[in-house]
Amino acid sequence: MSNKDNSISKAVVSRLPRYYRYLGELMESGTERISSGELSKRMNVTASQIRQDLNNFGGFGQQGYGYNVKYLYFEIAKILGVDKKHNMIIIGAGNLGRALANYANFSKSGFVVTGLFDNNETIIGKEVRGVKIQPMDKLKEFIIKNDVDIATLTIPKKEAKKVAETLAECGIKGIWNFAHTDLDLPDNIVVENVHLSESLMELSYNIAHTDTKSQR
Amino acid sequence: MSNKDNSISKAVVSRLPRYYRYLGELMESGTERISSGELSKRMNVTASQIRQDLNNFGGFGQQGYGYNVKYLYFEIAKILGVDKKHNMIIIGAGNLGRALANYANFSKSGFVVTGLFDNNETIIGKEVRGVKIQPMDKLKEFIIKNDVDIATLTIPKKEAKKVAETLAECGIKGIWNFAHTDLDLPDNIVVENVHLSESLMELSYNIAHTDTKSQR
DNA sequence: TAGATTGTTAATCGATTAACAATC
DNA sequence: TAGATTGTTAATCGATTAACAATC
Numbered sequence: 001m002s003n004k005d006n007s008i009s010k011a012v013v014s015r016l017p018r019y020y021r022y023l024g025e026l027m028e029s030g031t032e033r034i035s036s037g038e039l040s041k042r043m044n045v046t047a048s049q050i051r052q053d054l055n056n057f058g059g060f061g062q063q064g065y066g067y068n069v070k071y072l073y074f075e076i077a078k079i080l081g082v083d084k085k086h087n088m089i090i091i092g093a094g095n096l097g098r099a100l101a102n103y104a105n106f107s108k109s110g111f112v113v114t115g116l117f118d119n120n121e122t123i124i125g126k127e128v129r130g131v132k133i134q135p136m137d138k139l140k141e142f143i144i145k146n147d148v149d150i151a152t153l154t155i156p157k158k159e160a161k162k163v164a165e166t167l168a169e170c171g172i173k174g175i176w177n178f179a180h181t182d183l184d185l186p187d188n189i190v191v192e193n194v195h196l197s198e199s200l201m202e203l204s205y206n207i208a209h210t211d212t213k214s215q216r
Numbered sequence: 217m218s219n220k221d222n223s224i225s226k227a228v229v230s231r232l233p234r235y236y237r238y239l240g241e242l243m244e245s246g247t248e249r250i251s252s253g254e255l256s257k258r259m260n261v262t263a264s265q266i267r268q269d270l271n272n273f274g275g276f277g278q279q280g281y282g283y284n285v286k287y288l289y290f291e292i293a294k295i296l297g298v299d300k301k302h303n304m305i306i307i308g309a310g311n312l313g314r315a316l317a318n319y320a321n322f323s324k325s326g327f328v329v330t331g332l333f334d335n336n337e338t339i340i341g342k343e344v345r346g347v348k349i350q351p352m353d354k355l356k357e358f359i360i361k362n363d364v365d366i367a368t369l370t371i372p373k374k375e376a377k378k379v380a381e382t383l384a385e386c387g388i389k390g391i392w393n394f395a396h397t398d399l400d401l402p403d404n405i406v407v408e409n410v411h412l413s414e415s416l417m418e419l420s421y422n423i424a425h426t427d428t429k430s431q432r
Numbered sequence: 433t434a435g436a437t438t439g440t441t442a443a444t445c446g447a448t449t450a451a452c453a454a455t456c
Numbered sequence: 457t458a459g460a461t462t463g464t465t466a467a468t469c470g471a472t473t474a475a476c477a478a479t480c
Contacts, residue, residue, distance in 0.1 A: 063479045095314065204366075207406050278455090
């Protein structure tokens, strides 16, 4: 577990990006203000939860008026840290690694892929979206010289733990972990797991245990 | 929200795949039995939680002995529904869709990619792992004829809602949704969201709010 | 001002942990 | 049998919802 400045619960944090997404869409559609009640209807959560969640970070609304969409959007951006650029590398340039490297939308939220690494000789030197695939032995140097914040791990689980330790030594701040293993690292390094096969199993469970006949 | 036969909480279900993973690794290493206490140390959860979680589904252990690894592994497989084959299609054969299609490991858990769909003329007819990319207008027929359980959505959000409705009409059971939008579907259709950019934002939040100095 | 809606406290609900009798 | 460890009940903790006074 990691030490947070203040102790906002994991549940609250996990809802912030969704608020951010809805506010972005409201902004696009030209909506200037929104009440917790109206937003709750759209998002299918309680208005109470929205107000509680937001008030963990400060009073962004105004009685009798609601929330200014644009203002709240940028405040949440600040809270999430997506108002700043993050230098990100991807370790493992297989199918998934390359797919993520190709995904342009991340850079919209400030996540810029500045490096790609792999130990497969046959693909080293190739470019993905203008970023060259480098050998693993260039990893340490690159992280330190290029102020890399985030490392994405798209490598087999066998290698993941060892690489993660290397990353920790280089002072990486966060690891976006797609490897099928838990990483056990010091508290000052944040890990966000994306376990795709486990997500698929959850889907499978819910399919198996959902009453097919019932419609809402 | 969907109707479940019995009401096992979402929190419990989300932990099952992780138990399954650890039991698989124990099996591979030849461990025959494990106590909740020992497993709790490895997984970094409380023994109490493990016993509570498992007892939602039945008494798989034995007093004074613990749990038989192999037996429990296969029982959880049944609970998760990964003891059976699932026919899966992928809609959207862009970078992410193709990466998922190429990922062999899913078929180990019984998820077999039997179809790939896209509306981009230039890639229709191409093959990924022996599966041909088909045009979207073949979707309905294919699902019905080939007993497709699960559809993976790797298409832009603009198209996702409409396609999801089509899928619902064809009687798909589950949607693995990578599109950046919520899908609002009848209760008998299960949706599992994988919102990658939101996962990255959570990572960003935790980086911004973690004390860099503290080591564990 | 009156109406709307927030910020915040209190009540409820659910999930996790602790404890221990049952039992292998 | 004695020791170990489960299954399960009870206690605690935390998160969500409801309520309402504050206030724009």
